Amino acid sequence: MKITMIGSGYVGLVSGACFADFGHDVTCVDKDADKIEALKAGRIPIFEPGLDGLVAANVAAGRLAFTTDIPTSVREADVVFIAVGTPSRRGDGHADLSYVHGAAREIAENVSGFTVVVTKSTVPVGTGDEVERIMRETNPQADIAVVSNPEFLREGAAIDDFKRPDRIVVGLDDERARAVMTEAYRPLYLNQAPLLFTTRRTSELIKYASNAFLALKITFINEMADLCEKVGANVQEVARGIGLDGRIGPKFLHAGPGYGGSCFPKDTLALVKTAQDYDSPVRLIETTVAVNDNRKRAMGRKVIHAVGGDVRGKRIAVLGLTFKPNTDDMRDSPAIAVIQTLTDAGAAVIAYDPEGMDNARKLIEGIDFADNAYRAAEGADAVVIVTEWNQFRALDFARLKTVMNAPVMIDLRNIYRPDEVARHGFSYTSVGRAD
Numbered sequence: 001m002k003i004t005m006i007g008s009g010y011v012g013l014v015s016g017a018c019f020a021d022f023g024h025d026v027t028c029v030d031k032d033a034d035k036i037e038a039l040k041a042g043r044i045p046i047f048e049p050g051l052d053g054l055v056a057a058n059v060a061a062g063r064l065a066f067t068t069d070i071p072t073s074v075r076e077a078d079v080v081f082i083a084v085g086t087p088s089r090r091g092d093g094h095a096d097l098s099y100v101h102g103a104a105r106e107i108a109e110n111v112s113g114f115t116v117v118v119t120k121s122t123v124p125v126g127t128g129d130e131v132e133r134i135m136r137e138t139n140p141q142a143d144i145a146v147v148s149n150p151e152f153l154r155e156g157a158a159i160d161d162f163k164r165p166d167r168i169v170v171g172l173d174d175e176r177a178r179a180v181m182t183e184a185y186r187p188l189y190l191n192q193a194p195l196l197f198t199t200r201r202t203s204e205l206i207k208y209a210s211n212a213f214l215a216l217k218i219t220f221i222n223e224m225a226d227l228c229e230k231v232g233a234n235v236q237e238v239a240r241g242i243g244l245d246g247r248i249g250p251k252f253l254h255a256g257p258g259y260g261g262s263c264f265p266k267d268t269l270a271l272v273k274t275a276q277d278y279d280s281p282v283r284l285i286e287t288t289v290a291v292n293d294n295r296k297r298a299m300g301r302k303v304i305h306a307v308g309g310d311v312r313g314k315r316i317a318v319l320g321l322t323f324k325p326n327t328d329d330m331r332d333s334p335a336i337a338v339i340q341t342l343t344d345a346g347a348a349v350i351a352y353d354p355e356g357m358d359n360a361r362k363l364i365e366g367i368d369f370a371d372n373a374y375r376a377a378e379g380a381d382a383v384v385i386v387t388e389w390n391q392f393r394a395l396d397f398a399r400l401k402t403v404m405n406a407p408v409m410i411d412l413r414n415i416y417r418p419d420e421v422a423r424h425g426f427s428y429t430s431v432g433r434a435d
């Protein structure tokens with residue numbers, strides 16, 4: 001099957017490479033000629049474990065190609081996926097669909113023969129109808145079926161999430177597309193991954209509802225953590241105790257500094273806006289957004305409190321900048337708000353992150369960067385763990401103590417146990433557990 005992926009960013013590149021690995025003939029398209037040249041030269045513009053090898057293998061096998069040429073790649077395709085960005089629109093939180101609509105027009109101008117057009121990008125309910133309207137207006141002769149097929153990929157685990165999905169959701173209103181989408185996902189279908197067919201609007205809402213529910217679940221355990229600190233309970237044990245209930249489940253119950261990333265913040269806001277537009281407000285998600293935003297700054301105040309209430313002239317080492325491990329993505333990372341709170345209070349911040357520092361330098365001013373955890377800790381009055389990278393899970397406390405100005409650790413990801421850190425003579429603060 002010939003598949004064209006419009007948009008070679010995080011979703012388009014991973015999805016294209018995985019479809020090629022299924023044996024399909026895939027062309028990834030992007031307007032950014034530099035990005036396409038880099039991809040042709042085997043350079044992957046994003047950090048995603050395993051993606052470079054997957055791309056190289058499929059390019060070598062002749063199943064994966066890169067181009068800026070939309071007309072040719074659309075004309076030859078059986079299926080065209082729209083995987084372009086849908087960022088939050090400046091100022092009002094709605095999803096910016098200009099790239100999606102632009103892609104729809106260009107596909108309509110070049111499509112030939114029956115072609116299934118798929119919105120893979122996360123798009124508000126009703127976007128599929130709008131894409132179809134734009135395409136039919138642009139080219140009334142176009143023989144197309146517009147389908148919704150949202151992705152559920154986690155950064156840092158995207159290839160595994162694509163190849164071993166909990167489910168594949170396909171929203172269609174044209175039965176001809178069912179056979180094509182079944183063929184596209186045939187290798188997964190054979191592996192018993194549930195292929196859920198529904199309508200386009202239901203499929204679009206499933207994506208937002210899924211991310212919003214996950215964001216809600218994280219925010220719930222974060223609020224439980226705050227309560228645990230007040231009542232003297234342990235949030236990790238609360239999470240375990242409720243997570244053993246099959247109706248709740250153990251995942252996404254890790255208390256931390258708040259969620260970030262390129263999806264939860266954007267998608268929760270977009271769902272809130274859509275719900276308000278349809279006069280059916282989702283108050284639980286409105287509250288989730290507000291609680292999560294407040295939490296990130298509250299974590300900065302937690303650090304200030306842990307070092308005695310005043311950080312003026314103090315050096316604080318921040319370990320972890322990215323919004324989660326195994327990515328270089330800094331979008332809406334809690335580290336940004338934590339560091340801002342600390343520098344606003346007069347602290348000098350030195351940060352280290354295994355992958356995120358290049359992106360962090362573009363986003364955070366007025367701090368220093370070190371090339372490893374121990375360098376960052378030199379002369380520091382406290383070490384703060386913001387992102388749970390594996391390399392922060394077995395720090396040498398004795399070595400930290402010799403280089404630091406004071407043995408103080410604030411662990412916003414509960415990587416360590418309070419008793420083990422106390423044994424090393426550290427003052428230790430974490431999330432939702434008695435210090």
Ligand code: UDX
Nearest residue numbers: 151152153154155252253254256259260261263323324
């Ligand atoms: C998420 C969804 O998981 C994925 O299905 C969707 O397609 C895109 O958005 P992603 O944003 O890459 O994926 O990361 P995820 O692993 O979900 O974490 C999101 C945020 O929640 C991170 O900031 C993470 O640190 C935080 N988180 C996650 C917690 O604080 N606690 C948890 O238990 C889990």
